[in-house]
Amino acid sequence: MSVFTLPDLGEGLQEAEIVTWHVNPGDQVVMDQPLVSVETDKAIVDIPSPQAGRIARLYGEVGEVIKLGAPLVEFDESARAPDAGTVVGEVAVGKEVVKEPPASVTASAAGVKATPAVRALAHRLDVDLSIVTPSGPDGLITVADVQRVAKILSEVEPLEPLRGVRRAMAGHMALAHAEVVPVTIMDDADVQGWPAGTDITVRLIRALIVACAAEPALNAWYDAQAVGRRVRKTIDLGIAVDTPDGLFVPVLRDAANRPDAQLRSEVDRLRAGVKARSLSPGELRGNTITLSNFGMIAGKYGSPVVLPPTVAILGAGRKVRTPVAAGDGVEVHELIPLSLTFDHRAVTGGEAGRFLAAVIADLQRANR
Numbered sequence: 001m002s003v004f005t006l007p008d009l010g011e012g013l014q015e016a017e018i019v020t021w022h023v024n025p026g027d028q029v030v031m032d033q034p035l036v037s038v039e040t041d042k043a044i045v046d047i048p049s050p051q052a053g054r055i056a057r058l059y060g061e062v063g064e065v066i067k068l069g070a071p072l073v074e075f076d077e078s079a080r081a082p083d084a085g086t087v088v089g090e091v092a093v094g095k096e097v098v099k100e101p102p103a104s105v106t107a108s109a110a111g112v113k114a115t116p117a118v119r120a121l122a123h124r125l126d127v128d129l130s131i132v133t134p135s136g137p138d139g140l141i142t143v144a145d146v147q148r149v150a151k152i153l154s155e156v157e158p159l160e161p162l163r164g165v166r167r168a169m170a171g172h173m174a175l176a177h178a179e180v181v182p183v184t185i186m187d188d189a190d191v192q193g194w195p196a197g198t199d200i201t202v203r204l205i206r207a208l209i210v211a212c213a214a215e216p217a218l219n220a221w222y223d224a225q226a227v228g229r230r231v232r233k234t235i236d237l238g239i240a241v242d243t244p245d246g247l248f249v250p251v252l253r254d255a256a257n258r259p260d261a262q263l264r265s266e267v268d269r270l271r272a273g274v275k276a277r278s279l280s281p282g283e284l285r286g287n288t289i290t291l292s293n294f295g296m297i298a299g300k301y302g303s304p305v306v307l308p309p310t311v312a313i314l315g316a317g318r319k320v321r322t323p324v325a326a327g328d329g330v331e332v333h334e335l336i337p338l339s340l341t342f343d344h345r346a347v348t349g350g351e352a353g354r355f356l357a358a359v360i361a362d363l364q365r366a367n368r
Helices: 116-124 143-154 164-179 200-214 260-276 349-363
Strands: 002-005 015-021 034-039 044-048 053-058 065-067 071-076 182-190 220-223 228-231 237-239 241-243 246-248 289-292 312-316 320-326 329-343
Touching: 034 071, 116 143, 164 246, 182 349, 200 260, 200 289, 200 312, 200 349, 237 260, 241 260, 312 349, 329 349
Parallel strands: 237 289, 289 312
Antiparallel strands: 002 071, 015 034, 015 065, 034 044, 053 071, 182 329, 220 228, 241 246, 312 329, 320 329
């Protein structure tokens, strides 16, 4: 048997999702015959057969994501015709014992150190060596290490691959973690003076607009390659929306030039569109700054994630009643906890502080 693995598809791609199998186990194929179509984040690609032969096994189901170098197709070597290099005639059996050198220890690009035998065992037990804690000398992974992890994995729930929105969200979060230099500052806005029935979301949007006017640097895109920023005049506000399928960020265009009633109707429309999955792709990209009103669910403070190329996100926590100093006494006021995360590559601490101060000052106005 010989196993054909997912080949390098170029452009640094490390994985692909199986779209369609063009062959079945038992099929006889010729070299360069399409075996499978896979989808990357670039395009759908047909992978041809590297040899002629009979298909013994297919690895992976439609919709499954496979990594570069992972098994793809197994060929039945016994079904292949003898080639010109096949040895014919009587083969003499030697009696000399050949002593081979011990298997070398190899280290992958990720720094995992293991012998070929241990790697083969990990492959057979479906254990990812990158999650194994080595116990051997100089960080060497042993057979016992692999067996220990295999036992643990057998006792836990099966892996649930991320699909669709959640998979894209994971990729975006990884990019943010790898690229952005995040700093979060927190404070409270005293909203005791708000009249009953105040629309919290609209007030937060208005306060954010005022803050962008005070410190435009936070309404910007950062270009990591050029090491520069593009400060935007128009405020295209991303509104973080939680759903069972994952996080969506629809964009409220030109927020500064909309009256309150229109802001409310547009927020409602975007949230309904997210839930119905009816928004166009253009309505889910191109925001210049983001608002996350996570307090609608729970939580006071947080460290919201800045997604490139934006440089700031304002998070609002759950409104709470808290004792505050009032003159020589103490009163109980309603406060909104605020958390501002900014990319310190593009925004200074002073700019972020003044932005948050402007948000608080606007929210603390009794009427707006």
